[in-house]
Amino acid sequence: MTMAAHAPLGRSRSIPIATLFSLILALMVLLTVGSMLAAAVVVGQRNLFRQLGSRFDLTIRVAADRVGDHLKPAQHELRSLAALLARQPELLSDPKRLADVLGAAMSASPQIVATALVRPDQSSMRLERGNERAFIDDLRDRTDLAAALKRAESHGPNGNPLGWSDPLFGDIIRLPVIAYLEPVWSNGSFRGVLVAVVSIIELSHFMSELSTDLGETLYILWGTTHVLAHPRLPGLKLDLSSSRPLPTTAEIGDDALARMVGEFRREVGFQAYLKHARGHVFESGGVRQVHVFAELRDYGRQPWLLGFHAPIRDADEVSRWQRMVAVGLAFLALSIVLALIIGRGLARPIRRLAAAANEVKRLDFASVQPLERSRIREMDDAALSFNTMTRGLRLFETYVPRRLVSRLMEQDGNGGDLTRERDLTVMFTDLVGFSTLAERTSARETAELLNQHFELVVGCIRATDGTVDKYLGDGVMAFWGAPRRQEDHAQRACRAAIAMAAAIKDDNLARARRGASPLRVRISLHSGPVIVGNIGASARINYTIVGDTVNVAARILEIGREQRPEHALILVSGETLAAAGAGFTGEFLGHRAVKGRRSEVDIHRLVMEAGRVPEPGISIPPAGSSKARPARSDA
Structure with a gap:
């Protein structure tokens, strides 16, 4: 009886968990850091190329225009002279008067060093700059002139088949030159060719x-x-x-x-x-x-x-980017080596780590949950490090708005130019009498008050999908319509302003119940074209807006400084009110002159509810008048 053959029992082929974890972590580092590094290089190089291309292109374009402006006078003078000779053909038979008009054409354009009239028989009258004498030349040995005369005559009086000559050496003036040639016709007869010589x-x-x-x-x-x-x-x-x-x-x-x-x-x-x-x-x-x-x-x-x-x-920024790639790859390799080393003692749940890393990749730092501590020292260290990194990223998010960063990444990822001109609505706010209030409170109380106030204001801005540009002391500058395009930017800004006024009024009622002084806020809105995008020095660049629209919005806020509202005063320009459309009305307060702008601006107080304004009884007289004028027909 024979025994059935069996495969020998032994250890199955497998990979140690430490090696598996190390490889997974190394792969995550490679994908995360590598993709970020690649994205940074691609975007940075694209921006660099765009800047270099625009600068060099502008230089060439300006230079080409300037060269044209330098040479066009020679063309214009000869065309004018040809027209004069066509009207007054008797000049052709009067050597003195002909010399005078040739000299006048040369004196009007300093770049012309000589002018001449070459007749069909190849005799010519020539004048040179700095020499009052007119020279009579016999140019019958010049085959190139003979060909030019023949071409001009065969072409007829309509148009100029000659134009600028090839570079040639002036045997008489002993200089390399170029020449502009203009045919002369009079009463249907070919009378020769005018020549303007420009020295190289x-x-x-x-x-x-x-x-x-x-x-x-x-x-x-x-x-x-x-x-x-x-x-x-x-x-x-x-x-x-x-x-x-x-x-x-x-x-x-x-x-x-x-x-x-x-x-x-x-x-x-x-x-x-x-x-x-x-x-x-x-x-x-x-x-x-x-x-x-x-x-x-x-x-x-x-x-x-x-x-x-x-x-x-x-x-050479390109080379610096390439060096940055090399350094980044070196750090990436070092990170992978370290991951392989420390991964031998890892026993972390990979799924939770991957999920947390994915939330970080989405910039969703608030959703990242702290990793649990472990009894294994290496795993515990990894948990502590990840949790510390998450706290740092949350701190980073405090200073860099995640929503703005995400939108800029989407826009630039679609190949968009981050700097452009666009119609936006701009808002400015400020607290009335804040300096006096700050003098009566401690620094900590002042900071807490400002933070609470900004929570109200920024909450209304974010609720309407606006972008906070910057904090200006006790005020905020914000805008709607960028980076994501919003056709209803004026409506959103008006809704945000009304929501701010309502929130501030409710907050003031709560402050009154606590025995605290109310906060009075002024808000200004203006709509129009701005330059929006990356603006600043290379060491510090902000995504911001500049332009006349921003200045007008700030000036409207200054107009509101003449008033002291009970809770909130919302001043909007006629442009914003018109762009906001139905559902928003305002009390016309007059036409005001704005510093730095020639035309006056229509000022309105935005109505919070149908038929009621936030602060009745406040009027803003126009510059140079004691009361508001009626609305203009073009308002």
Whole structure:
């Protein structure tokens, strides 16, 4: 009889609980810290690229406009002169008067160094700046002029087929120049071409001034290898000729510019934020450089490249972010190692820890319950550490509103720009006579009083989904309509103000029963466009609002300082009352002049209930009058 074969009994393949707990904790650290680190890097780099792109794009756009403004006078003068010659063709046969009008066109535009009229037979009259004499030239050997004359005549009197010439070397003035050409027609006959000559040396002087104004070394390239204008060009001694009218990038004395030529395919990371330009990164002398440029297509057959290059100092923020990633990964690795070490003694309920960590991830610090103590020292230490961290996060939440942070995270996570212009409603509040009240109470009593008052005020703001901007001594500044868009922001603000007035009145009744003095509050509301977003220095940035609407709301509050309400006084502008719509009415108090604003502001006292205002009997006269005027027709 044979015995059936059985698999040998032994220890099943399993993982020790300490190792399992260590791996789970390490994974949690990796996911939590890694995701936060990745989010911080992505958002920070995106904001950095946006800032760099906007700044560089603005520099190029302004520079392009300034170059156009510098060269347009040559075009305008020649067009005006061509129109004059068309109206008075007799000037063409009067050398003295023709010289006078050519000189006048040149004197009106200092960037023009010479003007000329080239006739169809290629004879010309030329005037140079600084020389009163008119020169008569025979240019029949100039094939380029012959081609230009033929093209202008064949095109007819409608339009200008010539425009700006390619760069050329002036054999007479011995300077590299560009020229603007304008055909002259009179009584249907072609009479020649007007020429305005602009020195490239003068254009380089202008680029030097422009570079000083904009804080970047700006230049213009002809193609990718020749320099049309550069701040260094006037000080160089170059062997130029008609066959070589422009210096190369290697001759200009700008090593970075010479090195840049072969690097045009390395695009900058913030290219998406350059709306009017392109950017490339290259290295020169071991230093990373950025080249930002735009094509100027209005100055001849070949586009000019207007640009600048600079060491990537500001853009080195990218490198700092990369270093931050490396440091973060090092700390992450260290955290994982520590988790593996301390995890060998863990015996914590993983499910409860995961749930608590998930609540922290949702910023729901108030829902995080303290972890129970353990008889195992390592587990007990972990519980104490987690509980301490939770208390710290709750303290953090005291100073940073969770609701605002969540909304900003949602908005930025959707690719929104946190800084923008938007129509909002702004509120200011203040306590009447608080300074006198504070003098009669201790510091602790004053703080308790303010905290209790702010609980009432902020509770009404939060109940209507408003955002507290800041505390201003004994007052609050708040707004509705951001970061989450609210089309009914004015209605929400009015409801909040009415709720505040009611809450303050109830609180004053309770204070009266305790024998305490009542608190009187002034509230102002104004609606309009503001700049809302991240504003401040790099060390401290606030999500706040700025603009004329904020100033007007503050000024309305100052108007209310003339009154002493029994409980609460709510002053709103005509804009807010109109935006609030049906259900809200106000007592018109007059038109008031507001400091810093030309037009007057309609002031209303908001009605708390139908047909009743909070504090009857209070009137606010307009500036320069003893009583309120009737409402304007445009109110």
